[in-house]
Amino acid sequence: MKLALLSLLFAATLGAQDLSFVIHDPTGQTADQPLGSTCSFPSVSVGDASQLVLRVTNTTNAPIQINTIYFASNTTVFAVTGTFQNFALSPSGANFEEFSVYFSPAAVGPISANLQIEYTTQAGTTQTETVPVSTFSGTGTPAQLTATYALGGNSSPLAVVTGVNFLNVSTSSTAVATISLVNDTGASLTVPVSIASTNILNPAIAFVTNAPAGGVVVPPNNADSPAQFTVTFAPGQTGLTTATLQIGTNSYPLVGTGVVVADIDALQISYVDSTGVRTSPQAASSISFGQPVEGTSAALTFTVTNPITSFNAVTLSTISVTGTGFTAMGLPNMPASIAPGTSISFIVTFAPSQSGTFTGSLSIGTRVFGLTGIGADLPIPTASLVFDTTNFTSQQQPHISVQFASPSTITAIGTLTMQFTSSVVNVQDDPAVKFLATSGRSLQVTVASGATSATYNGQSQLTFQTGTTAGTILFTLTFPDKQPITQQITIVPAPVQITQMTAVAQDPFLVVTMTGYDNTYSTGPMTFNFYDTTGKVIASNMAVNATSNFQQYFSTTSSGGAFSIQLSFPTSGGATSSVGSVSATMSNSVGTSTLTQANF
Amino acid sequence: MKRVYCIAGLLACAGVLSAVSTPKVGMVRCRDGAVYALYGLHANFVTGERAFSLAQAASFSDQGGLVASDGRLMLIGPDGSVQSTYFEGEGSPVLNMDGGASSAIAWLPRQSELLTWNGAQFTAIPVGLAGLVDAVRIAGVDSAELFVTESDNSVVEVTVSLPDGVVTNISGVPGASGVAFEQQSFLLFHDANGLEVQAPNGSMRTLPITQSDLRFERIGTDWVHISSASAQRDWVLHLNATVLEVSELPEPPDNSPLSKPRPISMPRTPGAAQ
Numbered sequence: 001m002k003l004a005l006l007s008l009l010f011a012a013t014l015g016a017q018d019l020s021f022v023i024h025d026p027t028g029q030t031a032d033q034p035l036g037s038t039c040s041f042p043s044v045s046v047g048d049a050s051q052l053v054l055r056v057t058n059t060t061n062a063p064i065q066i067n068t069i070y071f072a073s074n075t076t077v078f079a080v081t082g083t084f085q086n087f088a089l090s091p092s093g094a095n096f097e098e099f100s101v102y103f104s105p106a107a108v109g110p111i112s113a114n115l116q117i118e119y120t121t122q123a124g125t126t127q128t129e130t131v132p133v134s135t136f137s138g139t140g141t142p143a144q145l146t147a148t149y150a151l152g153g154n155s156s157p158l159a160v161v162t163g164v165n166f167l168n169v170s171t172s173s174t175a176v177a178t179i180s181l182v183n184d185t186g187a188s189l190t191v192p193v194s195i196a197s198t199n200i201l202n203p204a205i206a207f208v209t210n211a212p213a214g215g216v217v218v219p220p221n222n223a224d225s226p227a228q229f230t231v232t233f234a235p236g237q238t239g240l241t242t243a244t245l246q247i248g249t250n251s252y253p254l255v256g257t258g259v260v261v262a263d264i265d266a267l268q269i270s271y272v273d274s275t276g277v278r279t280s281p282q283a284a285s286s287i288s289f290g291q292p293v294e295g296t297s298a299a300l301t302f303t304v305t306n307p308i309t310s311f312n313a314v315t316l317s318t319i320s321v322t323g324t325g326f327t328a329m330g331l332p333n334m335p336a337s338i339a340p341g342t343s344i345s346f347i348v349t350f351a352p353s354q355s356g357t358f359t360g361s362l363s364i365g366t367r368v369f370g371l372t373g374i375g376a377d378l379p380i381p382t383a384s385l386v387f388d389t390t391n392f393t394s395q396q397q398p399h400i401s402v403q404f405a406s407p408s409t410i411t412a413i414g415t416l417t418m419q420f421t422s423s424v425v426n427v428q429d430d431p432a433v434k435f436l437a438t439s440g441r442s443l444q445v446t447v448a449s450g451a452t453s454a455t456y457n458g459q460s461q462l463t464f465q466t467g468t469t470a471g472t473i474l475f476t477l478t479f480p481d482k483q484p485i486t487q488q489i490t491i492v493p494a495p496v497q498i499t500q501m502t503a504v505a506q507d508p509f510l511v512v513t514m515t516g517y518d519n520t521y522s523t524g525p526m527t528f529n530f531y532d533t534t535g536k537v538i539a540s541n542m543a544v545n546a547t548s549n550f551q552q553y554f555s556t557t558s559s560g561g562a563f564s565i566q567l568s569f570p571t572s573g574g575a576t577s578s579v580g581s582v583s584a585t586m587s588n589s590v591g592t593s594t595l596t597q598a599n600f
Numbered sequence: 601m602k603r604v605y606c607i608a609g610l611l612a613c614a615g616v617l618s619a620v621s622t623p624k625v626g627m628v629r630c631r632d633g634a635v636y637a638l639y640g641l642h643a644n645f646v647t648g649e650r651a652f653s654l655a656q657a658a659s660f661s662d663q664g665g666l667v668a669s670d671g672r673l674m675l676i677g678p679d680g681s682v683q684s685t686y687f688e689g690e691g692s693p694v695l696n697m698d699g700g701a702s703s704a705i706a707w708l709p710r711q712s713e714l715l716t717w718n719g720a721q722f723t724a725i726p727v728g729l730a731g732l733v734d735a736v737r738i739a740g741v742d743s744a745e746l747f748v749t750e751s752d753n754s755v756v757e758v759t760v761s762l763p764d765g766v767v768t769n770i771s772g773v774p775g776a777s778g779v780a781f782e783q784q785s786f787l788l789f790h791d792a793n794g795l796e797v798q799a800p801n802g803s804m805r806t807l808p809i810t811q812s813d814l815r816f817e818r819i820g821t822d823w824v825h826i827s828s829a830s831a832q833r834d835w836v837l838h839l840n841a842t843v844l845e846v847s848e849l850p851e852p853p854d855n856s857p858l859s860k861p862r863p864i865s866m867p868r869t870p871g872a873a874q
Contacts (some may be wrong), residue, residue: 395642434850436848436849466644468644499641509617544616549620550620562640562644564622566618
């Protein structure tokens with residue numbers, strides 16, 4: 001739509017001298033100019049429009065109420081918008097009323113119309129007058145792009161002023177207007193098409209178009225085969241609703257009224273998001289759940305109200321939700337009857353399992369609303385858990401690090417946990433399995449913006465203990481609003497490990513102490529060889545079975561499979577002095593330990 | 601304790617006595633200042649009960665220990681009980697106990713005194729000594745050895761005669777920079793390569809601990825706590841004639857401090873039958 005500031009033709013002043021009109025430039029680039037008795041619009045292509053902004057002030061010393069401003073003829077070509085009904089103009093130009101006049105030719109050639117105003121003066125006695133303001137004229141030129149619409153079997157030119165009025169449509173139904181575009185030029189045109197809300201308080205739009213997002217391609221000279229798209233009016237609420245259809249540079253009003261045909265149409269449906277904002281959805285617009293990060297969810301609380309003005313209770317046989325990631329919760333028992341003046345509520349959640357766009361639908365009886373949501377990914381790169389070894393055994397202090405595939409774009413704090421599951425029967429835990437940095441199984445890791453690894457207390461290599469119990473350790477890395485990453489390591493059952501052995505002769509005993517671990521908790525049988533001071537065997541394969549001792553120990557210890565066993569071998573006749581060393585093996589359910597030796 | 605088997609031959613045919621217990625490493629003063637019992641194995645530590653809630657220094661052998669807390673120096677017996685207390689008024693004494701009670705010795709830097717245990721009480725011995733004492737130990741019945749860091753970061757070993765406190769010898773520790781400690785017959789010191797472990801025969805092994813602000817405190821006869829305040833890291837060195845292992849010390853558990861410190865039993869004397 002073009003805004004034109006015209007060179008004006010001045011003629012006689014207003015017949016009634018009570019009002020003064022000026023042409024106003026909303027951009028502020030041109031000073032207001034008085035409106036003469038005639039005013040010309042520039043030439044406008046058929047189907048296009050030109051606009052002038054006018055201001056009217058009261059020049060008398062008494063208040064004036066403007067009742068209406070209108071064109072007396074050719075009202076499909078000339079139109080007035082923006083006026084308030086019964087607007088009061090204060091005396092002496094203290095305020096003004098601003099309105100617009102449009103010229104939107106429907107045919108080629110000149111055309112004119114008189115702008116008139118009806119107002120009421122309150123000077124002395126109240127008196128209503130209707131006076132001409134100015135005669136507006138313009139010339140329609142051949143259109144480059146002609147738009148028509150078909151609705152209900154009727155086809156009409158699509159005018160900037162009147163647009164498309166879908167009239168009354170059931171809130172359970174839809175009406176479709178087909179827009180046809182004819183290109184009168186010799187070159188193909190790509191015309192962007194969109195629909196915008198006119199209600200800033202409710203972004204839901206009752207109109208939807210199937211026009212391609214990239215625009216409608218209109219071939220040259222296509223009068224015989226117009227390019228077409230549709231505009232659908234699908235009201236979700238009763239009452240008048242409007243929007244704006246934008247075709248190229250022209251805006252066309254879309255008007256429709258949701259009405260009650262069946263009882264269910266009367267239901268007032270609304271939802272509240274997590275911030276408390278209430279929205280009345282329109283069936284034409286999908287209900288958006290926003291962009292929860294994958295692994296999290298967004299929830300909307302729906303309320304379905306049967307207005308107290310309804311005559312009948314409305315019975316809903318079903319309320320259902322379709323679409324991956326969408327779930328209804330807290331539904332009433334079905335069928336649900338909603339008496340006039342009452343309502344029901346339920347929650348619909350959207351929990352994307354991955355990133356991407358998800359769609360679904362919510363059916364409340366025969367009332368159907370689209371659902372949409374986007375699974376977003378936290379803007380930190382994909383993380384992985386990296387170990388400094390692949391061969392895990394008991395009694396280790398390996399390192400784990402959190403590595404990112406690329407530098408993180410944000411600073412984030414995550415949690416790294418380890419969960420130990422014993423594979424030894426009747427053994428629930430091993431307290432030695434832990435992160436050294438916290439002496440626990442959880443620590444917070446921080447990834448700085450630009451970093452490719454996370455740290456704890458400045459360390460990227462995080463040490464943990466594998467303990468001395470066979471089992472699995474599950475590591476889980478979680479960042480807020482991001483899918484957890486897990487990795488499991490296995491500590492396999494192993495033969496007894498004797499880590500230290502000492503031998504002391506305390507006549508008449510030979511005292512042997514062995515320290516180590518049995519990650520199966522099943523040891524007990526031991527075999528000893530004693531040697532003299534020259535290394536000659538003096539007693540071989542002496543079996544000692546301490547199974548019951550170990551079982552009692554393992555049933556009460558809180559130190560995992562680690563143990564220290566002390567054995568006192570009695571001797572006689574001062575034999576301890578002739579014993580030089582001892583070797584031993586220990587057996588468990590896996591096998592026999594390596595031979596360990598100690599000198600007395 | 602149970603008789604589980606009978607051996608014959610050269611050894612008398614009698615029941616073998618066996619006892620299984622949790623392996624104890626010793627007593628460690630953690631970064632939170634509290635002294636905890638430490639159980640487990642190399643690379644598999646479990647922090648146990650808290651024995652002292654706040655200590656400025658500690659040194660333990662398998663037979664007992666010394667703990668400095670709030671200006672008091674406590675001699676801890678084998679059973680974990682406090683055998684004696686000496687009010688030394690020091691903020692950060694240097695302690696050592698690597699054997700029985702007779703090995704207990706403390707360096708009180710503020711008073712420039714050595715404190716030794718004569719079997720019945722502590723005895724203070726003034727010593728005319730400059731420099732930062734990193735470590736001290738009883739070297740014999742009549743002498744003590746101290747490792748002292750000089751102003752140029754070099755380390756010297758100072759021998760002091762007891763009980764008169766006369767410095768009888770000063771010798772440099774070649775290559776040492778900033779800190780040195782003696783564990784059994786091994787010398788530990790920091791140099792440009794890391795933490796060096798020097799055997800009596802002169803052979804050395806370098807441990808990958810590169811921090812220079814190391815502090816050594818004995819956990820048990822075979823175990824040494826190594827800490828770096830700058831790196832906020834702690835290690836446990838397991839070192840004796842047959843073993844050289846180093847692993848990391850877990851942080852004290854968040855919920856470990858008890859409302860009251862409680863005595864703990866010391867690790868058993870090796871060879872003590874049960």
